[in-house]
Amino acid sequence: MIELVRTRRSIRTYSAEPVSSDAIALLVETLLRSPSSRNNKPWEFIIVDDRQLLAGLAQAKSSGSQFLKSAALGIVICADSSKSDVWIEDCSIAAILVQMAAHSLGLGSCWIQIRSRMQNESLSSEQHVRELLDIPPALNVATIISIGHPDEIKEPVPGNRLDFGKVRHNRFGNVFGAKIED
16 A cells, blocks of 8 residues: 555546546445545545546636546545535545545546635636536535546655655654655
8 A cells, every 4th residue: 555655646647548447446436435424425426437528527627627638537526515514524535545546556646626616706616517517506516536547657756855844743843753765
C-alpha cells in the first residue's frame, strides 16, 4: 500500500484507451466497500462514460475540470446530507479510495472539486452537474473523479520534499523527528 501512496499522482492527461469493464467493476466495488460513519452510507455514485456527458461535466467549473473530457470515466460522488452529518467526509473517503484503486490498476485519476465551486457567476458547479445528470435535489454533489489510462508520466514526490514541519509529536509544539530516506 505504501508504494501506491508514494507513486500516486494527479493525472490530467489521458489516452483514448477505454477502461475495461473488469476494471470498472473493481472501482465500483471499491466505492461500495468504502467506510462511512456509523455505516450510514449516505453516498451515491454515478459512473459516466458517455463522451457527451463527460464533455458536459468538463464544463462544471471555469477552470480545473476541462481535462475530464479526455478521461475514459468520470465518477460523480454525491450524498444525501439528511442521512449523515459527515457526508462530506464519507464522500471524501470513497473518493480517495477509488483513486488508490485506480492507481493500483495502472489507471490515472484526478479529484475535481464540485461542492462550493461555481460553473459561472450565476450557476454553481453542483447545479450544473445536477441538471446535466438528472440528480435529485436531495443529493449534494461533492466531487467528480476523472479516471483513464495516463497519457503523462509524473514522478513521485521525493521523500526529502515532504513537509515534516506539518507533523507534531504528542503536543503541537513538538515537531515529529522522523524523516524519510530517498
